[in-house]
Amino acid sequence: MDKMVIHGGVSLTGTVEVSGAKNAVLPILAATLLAEGEHTFHNVPRLVDIRTISRLLGRMGVECQAGEPFRVRVGTLKGHEAAYELVKTMRAAVLVLGPLVARAGRARVSLPGGCAIGSRPIDQHLKGLERLGATIRIHRGYVEASSPRLRGARISFDISTVTGTENLMMAAALARGTTVLENAACEPEVEELGEALNKMGARILGAGTPVVTIEGVEGLHGVEHTIMPDRIESGTFMVAAGLTRGDILIRRCRLAHLGAVVTKLREAGLEIAPEGDAVRVRGPERIRSVDIKTLPYPGFPTDMQAQAMVLMALADGTSVISETVFENRFMHVSELRRMGADIRIEGPNAVVKGVPRLEGAPLMASDLRASASLVLAGLAAEGTTEVSRIYHLDRGYEGMEKKLQKLGAQIERVRE
Ligand code: EPU
Numbered sequence: 001m002d003k004m005v006i007h008g009g010v011s012l013t014g015t016v017e018v019s020g021a022k023n024a025v026l027p028i029l030a031a032t033l034l035a036e037g038e039h040t041f042h043n044v045p046r047l048v049d050i051r052t053i054s055r056l057l058g059r060m061g062v063e064c065q066a067g068e069p070f071r072v073r074v075g076t077l078k079g080h081e082a083a084y085e086l087v088k089t090m091r092a093a094v095l096v097l098g099p100l101v102a103r104a105g106r107a108r109v110s111l112p113g114g115c116a117i118g119s120r121p122i123d124q125h126l127k128g129l130e131r132l133g134a135t136i137r138i139h140r141g142y143v144e145a146s147s148p149r150l151r152g153a154r155i156s157f158d159i160s161t162v163t164g165t166e167n168l169m170m171a172a173a174l175a176r177g178t179t180v181l182e183n184a185a186c187e188p189e190v191e192e193l194g195e196a197l198n199k200m201g202a203r204i205l206g207a208g209t210p211v212v213t214i215e216g217v218e219g220l221h222g223v224e225h226t227i228m229p230d231r232i233e234s235g236t237f238m239v240a241a242g243l244t245r246g247d248i249l250i251r252r253c254r255l256a257h258l259g260a261v262v263t264k265l266r267e268a269g270l271e272i273a274p275e276g277d278a279v280r281v282r283g284p285e286r287i288r289s290v291d292i293k294t295l296p297y298p299g300f301p302t303d304m305q306a307q308a309m310v311l312m313a314l315a316d317g318t319s320v321i322s323e324t325v326f327e328n329r330f331m332h333v334s335e336l337r338r339m340g341a342d343i344r345i346e347g348p349n350a351v352v353k354g355v356p357r358l359e360g361a362p363l364m365a366s367d368l369r370a371s372a373s374l375v376l377a378g379l380a381a382e383g384t385t386e387v388s389r390i391y392h393l394d395r396g397y398e399g400m401e402k403k404l405q406k407l408g409a410q411i412e413r414v415r416e
Contacts, residue, residue, distance in 0.1 A: 028193055102150055
């Protein structure tokens with residue numbers, strides 16, 4: 001197992017390029033199950049999660065060939081099962097459920113259990129599939145879904161769910177008749193999936209808005225598509241600049257996807273300005289405290305909460321960070337406290353009293369974004385920080401230490 005060793009205190013400067021968005025690629029690769037033929041994708045990041053979904057698709061007869069471009073060949077489906085051993089390492093594996101039922105008429109997908117950030121049920125995915133006519137039963141930890149041909153329906157989500165919206169968009173793409181999804185998730189990754197599906201021949205209107213209309217078609221075909229840049233990776237580098245009084249140019253950063261993040265970071269004192277097709281971010285002399293509440297898009301993303309908390313841990317004054325999306329996403333707090341941060345948890349709120357400095361310490365990563373926050377804390381801290389269990393980071397950040405090294409950070413990956 002690898003760990004990151006970071007000598008903190010270096011101001012980051014230079015240029016960094018953001019990779020393709022993990023949470024856009026995962027549903028798009030799952031969507032290839034719907035469409036026989038050759039698919040060509042550009043800007044697919046090299047991440048453990050992408051390898052995991054490729055392995056999963058491989059068991060269904062879908063051949064994924066990593067590289068630039070990333071090629072996918074889909075023929076007759078050979079399997080319809082997502083086994084526990086894969087789903088437990090990556091919950092997004094549940095994204096094959098909708099496409100499998102739609103194309104193969106059946107699916108057997110392990111129910112994901114709870115994870116480090118919350119209980120994360122998939123009841124909305126299942127209710128939606130039932131509305132489309134699928135028969136669902138839970139048997140020995142697996143969801144078994146079947147349906148000869150799904151039929152369009154009106155579905156209103158009780159709660160905004162990203163992968164739930166994506167699963168139902170994919171299922172409805174091949175259903176008979178029209179489906180309307182209400183209270184759908186509006187994240188840019190949902191919009192991107194809609195675009196990719198439409199290029200495959202689907203008829204989807206409104207993806208990325210609360211109401212998505214899907215007119216089912218008889219079949220889909222292969223597609224060529226370039227994956228959008230990862231907004232959370234962009235935001236993470238912005239915070240890195242903010243924490244180290246850095247001055248960095250972020251290439252392939254779409255500010256339009258980062259509205260709430262940029263607003264909060266500017267309030268905290270960061271200078272963020274478009275420069276050509278990139279974005280320049282400068283950290284302030286003193287960070288100002290700001291309150292933050294995570295919400296579904298276009299609100300402040302929960303995937304940026306841990307990183308923003310590190311910034312607030314070093315701000316002047318006290319801030320309140322409220323996590324409203326996941327019930328248990330404060331695993332990074334106890335580790336940050338070990339570095340000297342003054343953070344108190346009160347239910348869904350973290351009360352963060354800024355301290356003048358953090359001290360390097362040995363730390364343990366617990367989930368993807370928590371790992372990123374610990375690396376950020378290490379960059380800002382005095383002395384040496386070691387972050388163990390870095391495999392969480394490799395699930396969602398492509399070559400993070402290499403990108404940070406290019407910006408001058410003293411960080412290296414060490415085999416434990
Ligand atoms: N929820 C339910 N029932 C459902 C589905 C969701 O109660 O059927 C609840 C969840 O428990 C949670 C809330 O609804 O409290 C929102 O969950 P959502 O379904 O939107 O999350 P997700 O689709 O499982 C995606 C991202 C996450 C990101 C969240 C929120 C992918 C593959 N994953 O998860 O990304 O945090 O949306 O934006 O797109 C990450 O990249 O680190 C990550 C965790």
